[in-house]
Amino acid sequence: MKKNAITFAITLAAASSIFAVSSYNGSQMAQAGQGPQPNAPIEIIHEDSPIAQAAPKVAVQTTNTDSYQAQVVGYGETKARYELDFSSEVSGRVELLTEDFETGTIVKQGTILAKLDDTTYQQAVTQAKADVASANLALLEEQRQGEQAKSEWERSGIDGEPSSPLVLREPQLASAQATLANAQQALEKAQRDLEDTVVRAPFDALIVSRDAQPGSYLAVGQVIATLYSVDRVEVELPLSEQQWNSLPTSTDFDQWQVTVTDSTGLHQWKAHVERTLQHVEENTRQRSIIVAVDLPLEQSTPLHPGTFVKATLNGAVVDEVWEIPASAVSQQGDIWTVNTEGLLQKQPAEKLFERQDKVYVTPSVEEDNVQVVMRPLSTFQEGMKVNPSEEG
Secondary structure, X not given: OHHHHXXXXXXXXXXXXXXXXXXXXXXXXXXXXXXXXXXXXXXXXXXXXXXXXXXXXXXXXXXXXXXXXXXXXXXEEEEEOOEEXXXXXXXXXXXXXXXXXXXXXXXXXXXXXEEXXXXXXXXXXXXXXXXXXXXXXXXXXXXXHHHHHHHHXXXXXXXXXXXXXXXXXXXXXXXXXXXXXXXXXXXXHHHHHHHHOEEEOOOOEEEEEEOOOOOOEEOOOOEEEEEEEOOXXXXXXXXXXXXXXXXXXXXXXXXXXXXXXXXXXXOEEEEEEEEEOOOOOOOOOOEEEEEEEEOHHHOXXXXXXXXXXXXXXXXXXXXXXXXXXXXXXXXXXXXXXXXXXXXXXXXXXXXXXXXXOEEEEOOOOOOOOEEEEOOOOOOXXXXXXXXXXXXX
């Protein structure tokens, strides 16, 4: 009986403890649902507190508008001013190729490259000279006969002019004169053909390829060699409408500063604007500018035809522009800024031009000391709270 009383007392005490705990938890949950009590203390969150540090830290650059000189950059391949498939003017067998007629050789205008068999052409010149002599003799005889005919008409005592020009042999004289002129033209052509059996360089040229061998027979118009002129190389640079607007306003190309750099960036050459094209390419919808380098193979570092290069032109001075790092433009083409409340804002980047690792854009807000995010992330959202940190 005594044992049962003790067990009952323990059970009663445990039940009282459970009820007390449940009542306390219920009161705490009720207070949480009601919000802060009027007399409850307010917790102040400092900048170095864990809650404040939860906002992601972003690197920013304080940016202001300023004036900058535009740079226009274009890419292209250097090409010789003249690229000629040099062909034979006459036909014949190749008798000689000179030592200068080798690929990779630079030759002066008029340099002998090859000689063809000229036997036939010498005979043609001789025959043409004989034809000229015969035509000249016929003309002299016709002139004498014409003078006799005129003298006989005057002695006849007949008044007026003859009824036909044949009486005074005028048509016969004109025919003899035309025959002589034709013979003289034939002689000039024969002499020219004879000269063309000696093949000479038409201009100062680089021999790119040679398509003739000793003993080979050349037909008229057959390609002998491919020649590139060496006086200058040209680069055609297709430019967008925005780039055209960034070019210097001066129409004097001599005042435009142009630099050409190879793909390695180790070598550069001073260039000049040669001309601008006055048509838009159908495929690209762009208009091109032609820059040139004079005497490219005589430079300290030769600039060879066929080299892929970057051309940089110093353009006009543009006012009210932002200079920001290229990394500040997101993959979507946007600029992210942080306002005075530490919230992210996004605007499209209106690029005007680029220079090295800098991008020059139209300001997205009309304010000074704008904090531009230097490396935007794909997780950014407008209105997102961030912790800006000045960099650069």
